[in-house]
Amino acid sequence: MLRDEQDAYGHLLWAHHQGEKVQEIVERDDGFIDVTGGPDAYFAAFEDWPRHQQEAMQYVRGRVVDVGCGAGRVALHLQERGHEALGIDNSPLALRVCRERGLRRVRGMPATRLSRRLGVFDTIVMMGNNFGLVGNPRRARWMLRRFRNMTSPEGRIVAETRDVYQTDNPDHLAYHERNRRRGRTPGEVRIRVRFRTYATPYFDYLMVSKEELEEILEGTGWRAGTYLDSEEWPGVYVAVLEKG
């Protein structure tokens, strides 16, 4: 779990939840820094989600875990729809926001600690690019195999990511090249969130093309069923992963 001074993301969500006008800053390990669309997007109601995310919810069934639930928009929506929805996050303050917003089931833990001890799930959701929490291709395979063992026979993963090759931003293209030189996947971004004096540790966040995803899936017991492409954001898509 993040210590309080590391919980930049949670403090950001908390401030927004208190009605403060705040913006999220993300810093990459090459020095690139940017202001994201958050936190508004992290609190958005279902009606305001991009269409491909709304459509993705049709693939959710049964008992659900929302990995990196943030302010809880996805878990809250699923709970309203009648699912037993558990939100997990490594940010204590994010979970506090979720509870205040009415999410009944939350657990503080990083995605890598998710295990069968929490029971069997029918759907694992990783929306808002949260497939990235697998970190890198090697850890992705390890986590996907774990996910296989903690899901029901008809279990699914509904995961959002981004094909990073669909860009002409010179900073991003240079970063892909930097990653290749270091033997990393181009879309393996090492980032941290900053807010006021709070800064998360740097963490790896993996973004993959459909081809890269399918290569990762090999031998994990998962296959890509449906793809839902974003109409708004180039390269962003949801993959619905099925067993077998």
Place this chain on the structure above:
Amino acid sequence: MLRDEQDAYGHLLWAHHQGEKVQEIVERDDGFIDVTGGPDAYFAAFEDWPRHQQEAMQYVRGRVVDVGCGAGRVALHLQERGHEALGIDNSPLALRVCRERGLRRVRGMPATRLSRRLGVFDTIVMMGNNFGLVGNPRRARWMLRRFRNMTSPEGRIVAETRDVYQTDNPDHLAYHERNRRRGRTPGEVRIRVRFRTYATPYFDYLMVSKEELEEILEGTGWRAGTYLDSEEWPGVYVAVLEKG
């Protein structure tokens, strides 16, 4: 002058000038990071300035130098009003933006290099908190004496700054305390501007209360004439400094 990779401020202004939607990030040396109101404010037309800044322009006369002219809003306004207005800045790209926007006289240099070699000025303007470019109280006195020798007998300085004590922000209050412990003035902020992968070097930017300003002025040949307080921003004010 800033090297290109240091010219975060200039690249920000340049991107905005090209029509890109960009935001300025400022990082303080205690790790505090924030998104500022720029660059919109740096391009604002006179009609859209806060009232105290508009009023400050009534005190400008004759030949003017705009210290840290940025995107040139002040120098351009004064040029339009018929003044001979020179803009100086240490950002090459900021000056390029100024020229493209029609500012006829620009010189690339930091505020500390401003000297009599550029001729005699009737007014030195340091708007948008740019009194801060004096850095610290000691350097402020050295620069103010220099400014005395490069201005006409009726010369003026029209300078904007901020009384930092008018805050209840715990991060800022902790920073004041940190400065005191280090023998610095509470409002002596060490900051850098970041944009994409560009980062300026850290620089000292001094913000002073009226009492602190008057203490600094002692023995420099300048006295505070008029104060114009901001109605929008707590503690922000323009000081019109007169000789004698």
